[in-house]
Amino acid sequence: MITVMNKMKVTLNVQKSGSMESYTLEVSERTSVLQALGMLNEAGAHIAYHKYCCGFQYCNSCLMVINGQLKHACITILEDGMTYDIAPWRNHEVIKDLIVRES
Amino acid sequence: MIREKTDVLVIGCGGAGCRAALAAGENGTKVLLVGRNVIGKSGLTPMANGGYQTVWQEGDSLQIWGEDICHIGCELNDPALVDVLTENGAACLDELASWGADVRIKRDWDKGKTDPAQRFDRTASIPGKIMLSTMKKRIAALPNVRCRYYTVISKLLVSDGKVCGAVGLDLPSGETLVIQASAVILAAGGMGAMYECNADEPQGVGGDATGSGIALALDAGARAIDLEMIQFATVPHEPALVMGVRYVPPKSGDYVVNADGVRFATKGQGPYSNILAREIIAEYEAGRGPVRLLPDELPYQPPIHPAQVKRALTIAQLGVAPKQIPLEVTVGPLYSMGGVEIHKNCSTTLSGLFAAGEVAGGMQGAQRSAGTSLTEIIVFGKHSGESAAAYAAHAAPCRVNEACIAAEDERLHAFLGETGDAASTVGDLRKRLAEIMTKYVGVNRNGQDLLRAKNELDELRKRYRGLHVGTDVVYNLAWIEAVELGHMLASAEAIVLSAYTRQESRGAHYRSDFPERDDANWLKHVVIEKRGGELCASTREICRGDNCHE
Numbered sequence: 001m002i003t004v005m006n007k008m009k010v011t012l013n014v015q016k017s018g019s020m021e022s023y024t025l026e027v028s029e030r031t032s033v034l035q036a037l038g039m040l041n042e043a044g045a046h047i048a049y050h051k052y053c054c055g056f057q058y059c060n061s062c063l064m065v066i067n068g069q070l071k072h073a074c075i076t077i078l079e080d081g082m083t084y085d086i087a088p089w090r091n092h093e094v095i096k097d098l099i100v101r102e103s
Numbered sequence: 104m105i106r107e108k109t110d111v112l113v114i115g116c117g118g119a120g121c122r123a124a125l126a127a128g129e130n131g132t133k134v135l136l137v138g139r140n141v142i143g144k145s146g147l148t149p150m151a152n153g154g155y156q157t158v159w160q161e162g163d164s165l166q167i168w169g170e171d172i173c174h175i176g177c178e179l180n181d182p183a184l185v186d187v188l189t190e191n192g193a194a195c196l197d198e199l200a201s202w203g204a205d206v207r208i209k210r211d212w213d214k215g216k217t218d219p220a221q222r223f224d225r226t227a228s229i230p231g232k233i234m235l236s237t238m239k240k241r242i243a244a245l246p247n248v249r250c251r252y253y254t255v256i257s258k259l260l261v262s263d264g265k266v267c268g269a270v271g272l273d274l275p276s277g278e279t280l281v282i283q284a285s286a287v288i289l290a291a292g293g294m295g296a297m298y299e300c301n302a303d304e305p306q307g308v309g310g311d312a313t314g315s316g317i318a319l320a321l322d323a324g325a326r327a328i329d330l331e332m333i334q335f336a337t338v339p340h341e342p343a344l345v346m347g348v349r350y351v352p353p354k355s356g357d358y359v360v361n362a363d364g365v366r367f368a369t370k371g372q373g374p375y376s377n378i379l380a381r382e383i384i385a386e387y388e389a390g391r392g393p394v395r396l397l398p399d400e401l402p403y404q405p406p407i408h409p410a411q412v413k414r415a416l417t418i419a420q421l422g423v424a425p426k427q428i429p430l431e432v433t434v435g436p437l438y439s440m441g442g443v444e445i446h447k448n449c450s451t452t453l454s455g456l457f458a459a460g461e462v463a464g465g466m467q468g469a470q471r472s473a474g475t476s477l478t479e480i481i482v483f484g485k486h487s488g489e490s491a492a493a494y495a496a497h498a499a500p501c502r503v504n505e506a507c508i509a510a511e512d513e514r515l516h517a518f519l520g521e522t523g524d525a526a527s528t529v530g531d532l533r534k535r536l537a538e539i540m541t542k543y544v545g546v547n548r549n550g551q552d553l554l555r556a557k558n559e560l561d562e563l564r565k566r567y568r569g570l571h572v573g574t575d576v577v578y579n580l581a582w583i584e585a586v587e588l589g590h591m592l593a594s595a596e597a598i599v600l601s602a603y604t605r606q607e608s609r610g611a612h613y614r615s616d617f618p619e620r621d622d623a624n625w626l627k628h629v630v631i632e633k634r635g636g637e638l639c640a641s642t643r644e645i646c647r648g649d650n651c652h653e
Contacts, residue, residue, distance in 0.1 A: 030423075041530075041580065041581075042528075042530050044528070046573065046575070046579075046580070046581070047580075048577075048578045048579075048580055049580075050140060050144065051580075053140070053144055053145055053146075053149055053150070053311070054149045054150040054232070055150065056150075056414060056417055056418065057417060058149060058150065058232055058414065059143055059144050059149035059150070059232060060143075060144065061140060061144035061145070061149075075417065075421060077421075095253065095274075095275045095577070095578055096275075096577050096578040097578075099578055101253075101275070102141045102144075102252075103141070
């Protein structure tokens with residue numbers, strides 16, 4: 001079987017501490033929000049977030065509000081042409097950007 | 104600068120660190136447990152599927168189990184440490200169960216052992232996540248054990264030949280943190296993040312296994328053994344988002360094909376086989392990649408634990424289960440058998456320093472036995488905690504070296520500064536490190552390549568010295584990664600020296616210029632330590648008998 005990886009275009013509006021930043025990027029099929037955040041940082045976006053820990057909605061380290069809903073960024077898959085509003089977990093003290101304080 | 108004081112400092116809050124903190128704090132000793140993120144959300148334990156070996160099948164015994172571990176470890180295992188594991192594994196599991204952890208034993212399913220090299224099935228199941236949540240509750244109930252999250256340790260403090268604390272970064276404030284402690288337990292985990300395609304980060308967006316513990320220990324003056332022993336195993340490669348699919352059928356070698364559809368692997372090889380790892384790499388190198396698992400032929404492996412059922416369901420819903428798609432596999436680092444040299448009470452060669460879990464070396468020998476890592480982190484975590492608390496109770500007060508603290512504070516803050524347009528980023532340097540390690544210090548090694556690796560690491564270290572991470576101090580990921588990269592470079596240098604020193608092939612360490620196992624000359628540990636600021640290699644006989652661990 002031949003797998004063809006189509007490039008897709010997505011927009012991420014990220015609620016950073018102090019400002020909302022909008023990023024448009026090209027990703028492959030089956031890219032997760034968490035991976036996209038990593039790509040943005042590689043390109044110099046300086047977004048503070050918890051990088052991948054377990055990777056399958058198991059450890060809850062990547063919980064964030066995506067389009068209004070609390071989601072696991074590690075398995076939230078990006079769809080072509082879509083815009084994603086990304087904000088930190090509600091009702092938690094924000095340390096920085098998408099990182100909140102837990103106990 | 105933030106200053107804190109404790110009796111026992113535990114570095115790392117994965118399974119080993121949590122168990123160590125509990126054991127150390129049981130009798131009222133003041134314990135500080137530090138980690139990058141809260142318990143259950145950092146390190147590699149949260150993703151552990153849950154194989155915890157103990158002896159339960161009829162006909163099996165602690166002795167047979169120990170023999171299996173040493174046989175798989177190519178007899179490089181320290182027998183005294185293997186005894187600690189086998190003798191305490193079951194009691195430690197019962198303890199977890201008595202604290203409320205849901206433990207399952209797969210008595211009813213005997214279709215195949217996790218690893219064909221083991222003579223009996225010994226799998227009990229307790230997912231890492233459940234281990235951690237169970238221990239987290241108990242830690243919360245002990246007022247003398249405090250957790251300090253969002254912390255990265257960068258250096259151990261040594262005075263008069265004794266460890267007496269550590270320096271690091273408090274991430275939310277960006278301030279330098281100094282912790283004075285009578286005893287320090289390293290439970291900082293493995294070092295897979297310095298390779299490409301590592302099993303610690305199947306999504307490829309970062310990893311906690313940075314080898315910090317090895318670097319901290321060597322820098323402080325402790326010794327490390329057999330660092331060349333890094334287990335490479337089949338890991339999913341494509342398509343993207345196959346995380347959690349660390350699917351490893353007992354006889355993985357029987358289900359892999361190359362791009363021509365040819366079954367190239369030696370029959371019967373287990374998922375953690377170094378022979379299979381080399382065969383897969385050989386297919387890629389000969390241009391016959393990608394290597395795939397055959398989805399239609401894979402045996403059904405029923406999950407044992409309810410938490411594993413949920414995990415399997417998640418993967419199936421994403422449509423990336425191995426039986427749903429042809430999964431491309433490659434080889435990545437899974438586990439470091441080598442590590443900080445420990446005695447059977449988990450003390451190291453440096454007074455006041457203890458080590459437990461993957462960061463420690465000697466128990467697994469030259470190849471890890473499948474299903475023993477979770478047993479290892481709990482058994483040795485507990486031992487290290489008890490030993491460190493006992494040591495701390497009698498340790499003479501030690502004064503932290505203020506000059507050393509000031510120097511480390513300055514070093515940490517020297518990273519802060521604007522990055523020039525043309526300058527390398529920390530991401531660039533990490534990528535380069537992974538390239539060097541994968542190309543020259545991966546599954547196949549030889550003397551020439553290892554010398555190349557050393558030279559290229561020297562070059563990389565020069566680039567590292569000029570690294571800047573911007574001026575933001577609050578939770579600056581680039582800053583954290585830069586500090587970690589220093590540890591990764593130091594550990595990498597030690598691995599290369601250790602691999603260069605061992606002129607034979609044994610277990611996970613394959614040298615094409617010395618392709619045979621050579622028991623006459625190399626049935627011994629390669630020891631790495633720092634002398635006069637330089638890394639040195641020597642060898643040590645394997646401890647056999649009672650006296651060498653006293």
